[in-house]
Amino acid sequence: MNVYIALLRGINVGGRKVILMADLKRVFENLGFPKVTTYIQSGNVIFRSEKKSELELENRINSGIKRSFHFDVKVIVKDLNEIAEIVRRNPFQEKELKPGEKIYFTLLYQKPANERITDLNKTRNDIDGFQVIDRTVYILCRKGYGKTLYNNNFIEKVLKVDATSRNLETMKKLTEIGNSL
Numbered sequence: 817m818n819v820y821i822a823l824l825r826g827i828n829v830g831g832r833k834v835i836l837m838a839d840l841k842r843v844f845e846n847l848g849f850p851k852v853t854t855y856i857q858s859g860n861v862i863f864r865s866e867k868k869s870e871l872e873l874e875n876r877i878n879s880g881i882k883r884s885f886h887f888d889v890k891v892i893v894k895d896l897n898e899i900a901e902i903v904r905r906n907p908f909q910e911k912e913l914k915p916g917e918k919i920y921f922t923l924l925y926q927k928p929a930n931e932r933i934t935d936l937n938k939t940r941n942d943i944d945g946f947q948v949i950d951r952t953v954y955i956l957c958r959k960g961y962g963k964t965l966y967n968n969n970f971i972e973k974v975l976k977v978d979a980t981s982r983n984l985e986t987m988k989k990l991t992e993i994g995n996s997l
């Protein structure tokens with residue numbers, strides 16, 4: 817069995833699409849996934865499954881959530897090795913961060929069109945940095961995620977793809993938990 821990580825977009829934000837992690841874990845268990853672990857309230861689930869396509873897993877999880885909670889949630893599934901590779905490919909050096917600076921990863925549901933990446937590149941500024949690698953936008957937030965132009969909604973709007981964002985600490989923790997399953 818492989819280890820996968822499901823990242824849910826937009827749950828438990830502003831009192832909308834509220835899902836308790838114990839209830840989310842139960843949905844995954846009811847879908848037949850063993851060794852289910854959740855991490856923080858933002859919708860991170862680590863689980864085992866027989867090798868399946870990530871799209872098939874995403875659709876199955878989305879259907880299970882819709883049946884249980886009566887709303888749609890975008891779900892992105894990556895296998896543990898892919899999450900570890902995304903963290904490894906981070907172009908920003910953690911050891912060079914100044915106080916208050918953070919690194920974020922915006923994971924895209926599909927690869928954006930090249931012209932959309934060109935549009936995003938036109939928004940570069942002197943405050944924050946970013947780099948697009950495959951289906952991930954790596955963001956260096958110098959003044960915090962709450963003040964960056966490059967938040968999840970902005971990335972989605974410019975690239976015209978759905979996305980979900982996590983910080984470096986969360987991505988590293990998901991990898992650590994996945995390695996322990």
